[in-house]
Amino acid sequence: MSKRRAQQLAPVVEMAERAEREAAVQLGRAQALQGQAEVKLGELERYRADYQQQWMTEGQRGVSGQWLINYQRFLSQLETAIAQQQQSLDWHRNNVDKVRQAWQQRYARLEGLRKLIQRYQDEARQLEDKREQKMLDELSQRLAGRERF
Template identity: 65%
Template structure:
C-alpha cells in the first residue's frame, strides 16, 4: 500500500523537478543579466574616469569656452547614461532576487516530495519485512519440534 502511494506520487515529483529545473534556468539567465549590467556600468564608469583625465590634460593646455561647454554637455550625457545603467542594474538584481526565491521554493518542494516518497518506500519495506517475519514465525511454529533428548 505504501509502495503504491510512492508510485502515485511519481508524476507529481516529475512535475516538481521540471518546475525546479525551469526555475534554475531562469535564475541562471538573470545571473547573466546582472553580470552584463555590472560590466556595462563598470565600462561607463571607466569611460567617465578616462574622460575626466583628458579634461585635466586638456585644461593644462588651455581650452576654449565652446570646447568646455561641449565637454560639460558630454559629461552630463555620460552621467545620465550611468544613472540609467544603475537603474537597469537594480532592476536586473531585483529580477535575480525574485528568481532566486522562486528557485529556492521549487527546490524545497522537490526535496520535500522526495523525502515523502522515500518515507513511503521505507514504510512499505518495513511492512514487507514484518509480513515476512510473521510468515517465518508461523512456519517455524508449524514445524515438528524435535527434542534433543530423543
C-alpha cells in the first residue's frame, strides 16, 4: 500500500520539481537584474565624483558664469539620475527578496514531498521485510515439524 502511495505521488513530485526549477531560474534572473542595477548606480556615482573633481580643478583656474550654470545644471541632472537609479536598485532588491521567498516555498514543498515519499518507501520496505520474516519463520517451523516425524 505504501509503495503504491509513493508511486502515485510521482507526478506531483515532478510538477513540484518543475515549479522549483522555474522559481530558481526566476531568482537567477532577478539577481542578475539587481546586479546590473548596482553596477549602473556605481557607474553614475563614479561619474559624479569625477565630475565634482573636474569642478575642483576648473574652479581653481577660474570659470565663467556660464560654465558654472552648465555645471550646476548637469550636476542636478546627474543627481536626479542617481536618485532614480537608487530607487530602481531598491525595487530590484525587494523583487529579489520576493522571488527568493517564492523559490524557498517551492523548494520546501518539494523537499516535503520527497520526505513523504521516502517515508512511504521505508514503510513499504518494512512491511516487505516483515512478510519475508514471517514466511521464513513459517518455513522454519514447517521444516522443524517435518524433522520430528
